Amino acid sequence: MDIGALGLYVCLFVALYFEVFLMISFLEKRPEKKTKILPRHYPTVSMLVPCFNEGKTLAGTLDSLLALEYPKDKLDIVVIDDGSRDNTATIAQEYVAKHPERISFFQKPNGGKYTALNLGIEKSHGEILGCLDADSFVVADALIEAVKKFETDASIMAITPAMKVYRPRTILELIQQVEYTFGIFYKKMFDNLSAINVLPGPFSIYKRAVFEKIGNFRHAHNTEDMEIAFRMHANGLRIVNAHTAEVYTTVPKTIRALLRQRTRWSQGFLQNARDYAYMFFNRRYGNFGLLILPFCLVSMCAGIYTALYAAYRVCSFATARALEFFAAGVPPHFPVAHLDWFYVNTTMMTFVVGSVLSLTLVAILLGSRLSEARLTFKSFVVYFAFFGLLAPLWLMRATWGALLAQESRWR
Amino acid sequence: MNYQKYALAFVITAAIFGTAFYIANRLDARRISDIRTTQEAVATDILSLETQFDLLGSIDCATLPDTPILSEELASLASRLSVAEQNLGSNNVEVLALKKQYTLLELKDYVLMRQITQKCPKFKPVYVLYFYSNQGDCPQCTAMGDVLTYLRQEYPALRVYSFDYHLDLSALRTLLTLRKIDAEKGLPAFAVNNRAAVYGVKDLEETTKLIPELKTLATSTPSSQ
Structure with missing residues (x-):
């Protein structure tokens, strides 16, 4: 066996180990089903909506917040315009005019999302603070589901939702729809392990005490939502997932935009991981330090390695075939097809890759069942066909950016 | 934990x-x-x-x-x-x-x-004795193999006997001696019927010229006749 294939087996072992670990977690603690029970107590909630050039989607975001099933006197919405150059401010002001008692609006020069969120924290008064990106839309009962989760245990300090893709239509959106569904299962299992690694922009809910104890959002390499999760783990503050609190988010519609977004996320992970390196393999931080952080890092390396190895093999094969073609002068023709099991690829690699893909499929189906997401056959086909080709691109870009200490870009 | x-x-x-x-x-x-x-x-x-x-x-x-x-x-x-x-x-x-x-x-x-x-006398086979190596000393053996495989697909009656030159088998050594095959002259090598061996890779056109008997064989597809 060549060294390259051996490396691939190591990557597959790590991937399979992680999937098996999550499956054991799933069997240990099955996610609870949604109930119609209402919260015993309705704390005051301030929903912070940071915006930067979100004129196209802000109205939908605010409409979804206004439609939340929550006592009106307990919920206020704080819109913070981070120096938009489009009609974001106009739209926000129209909503303030229509709902002056429920929506407040602040403008500031552009300084980054974290500065907008911090201004929102400063200007709001709710016991609970929710963040909602201005390109996302909450389901009407999402806040009640989150508040119910807080009531299950006083030690819970923040909650992540189940994120779904808003109206997926194109191939790229369908790929992301499957990926997000996969993410719903992952987040729930990370919750089982008390190791949620990010509090996403669309609808993460915090107790105000979080910011009083560990401070506000930071620049954090343009991934303030990841850094706050790291910092909460560092300070022993508990994050859980409420898979019944659903939010729909718009996703990048072009490969270029997707690459930029994912490069920012991946690079943010690498740079934050460096800042919090002391948590790696540190038993004090539980499964987060022992499993999730190391696995996320290893999976990035494994993704890059697998892509480079596959590219090397494909290029070597193509070059050899091209040289043979020119040396042999044989016209292109289909090789003889053998309809016999003898010629089926039954190497160990085939079975191991099959196991990894099967567990991935099971995880997606479980995520789909958890979130009642309807995935089509086409979604699965495009996901399995293309995701593996796209992901290494942003992983490599992110690694390159992190090595050069470059600043990742938002858009 | x-x-x-x-x-x-x-x-x-x-x-x-x-x-x-x-x-x-x-x-x-x-x-x-x-x-x-x-x-x-x-x-x-x-x-x-x-x-x-x-x-x-x-x-x-x-x-x-x-x-x-x-x-x-x-x-x-x-x-x-x-x-x-x-x-x-x-x-x-x-x-x-x-x-x-x-x-x-x-x-x-x-x-x-x-x-x-x-x-x-009515039986006039066309055969090729093909000698290759897969020990890394014959980078062009694959191309030669492709040519002969293609010819065999085109002319099913063409008999191709392929031998690993380095295989440790006394009967094969005897054949190598009889047909005067020497790897020093550069593999791949092939001999058509009783003729002397040809060394080095030959493309499809050259190989076809070296086996004029192919014209007497039926082809697998009517279009290639």
Whole structure:
């Protein structure tokens, strides 16, 4: 066996180990089903909506917040315009005019999302603070589901939702729809392990005490939502997932935009991981330090390695075939097809890759069942066909950016 | 912290890897067994022909079909052996043993064909003795193999006997001596019928010119006639 294939087996072992670990977690603690029970107590909630050039989607975001099933006197919405150059401010002001008692609006020069969120924290008064990106839309009962989760245990300090893709239509959106569904299962299992690694922009809910104890959002390499999760783990503050609190988010519609977004996320992970390196393999931080952080890092390396190895093999094969073609002068023709099991690829690699893909499929189906997401056959086909080709691109870009200490870009 | 879960996940993952290894090995063993069975069948057929030849002193040329010997079976055996070689490696003991048996069958088929040719003037086979190496000293052997494979697909009656030059088999050494094949002159090498060997890779056009007898053979597709 060549060294390259051996490396691939190591990557597959790590991937399979992680999937098996999550499956054991799933069997240990099955996610609870949604109930119609209402919260015993309705704390005051301030929903912070940071915006930067979100004129196209802000109205939908605010409409979804206004439609939340929550006592009106307990919920206020704080819109913070981070120096938009489009009609974001106009739209926000129209909503303030229509709902002056429920929506407040602040403008500031552009300084980054974290500065907008911090201004929102400063200007709001709710016991609970929710963040909602201005390109996302909450389901009407999402806040009640989150508040119910807080009531299950006083030690819970923040909650992540189940994120779904808003109206997926194109191939790229369908790929992301499957990926997000996969993410719903992952987040729930990370919750089982008390190791949620990010509090996403669309609808993460915090107790105000979080910011009083560990401070506000930071620049954090343009991934303030990841850094706050790291910092909460560092300070022993508990994050859980409420898979019944659903939010729909718009996703990048072009490969270029997707690459930029994912490069920012991946690079943010690498740079934050460096800042919090002391948590790696540190038993004090539980499964987060022992499993999730190391696995996320290893999976990035494994993704890059697998892509480079596959590219090397494909290029070597193509070059050899091209040289043979020119040396042999044989016209292109289909090789003889053998309809016999003898010629089926039954190497160990085939079975191991099959196991990894099967567990991935099971995880997606479980995520789909958890979130009642309807995935089509086409979604699965495009996901399995293309995701593996796209992901290494942003992983490599992110690694390159992190090595050069470059600043990742938002858009 | 539940360290038992870490250990359990490791054991299950290792078990999946172990199962994959076991299944792959079992299937490879079945392949070897499959090749051996086919080789035994081919050996029996060759022995039957040889015995027929010995019993009668000469065979009845009138009853011979156009391609009397086991060209198809040997070609199928070769492609199966090639798969086994890819999966298990060319240095695998089982593969080497099968390769030697296959080479012997090729040689017996070759000898028998020559005997029949001498006895039956109507039987005019076109054959190529092809000598290759897969020990890294013949980078162009694959291209030459492609040319001969293509010609064999185009002309099913063309008999191609391929031999691994470095295979440690005394019968093969004898053939190399008889046909004066010398790897020093540069593999790949091939000899058409009784003619002297040609060294180095030849493309399809050159090879076709070197085998003018191809014109006498039927093609597999009407369009290529």
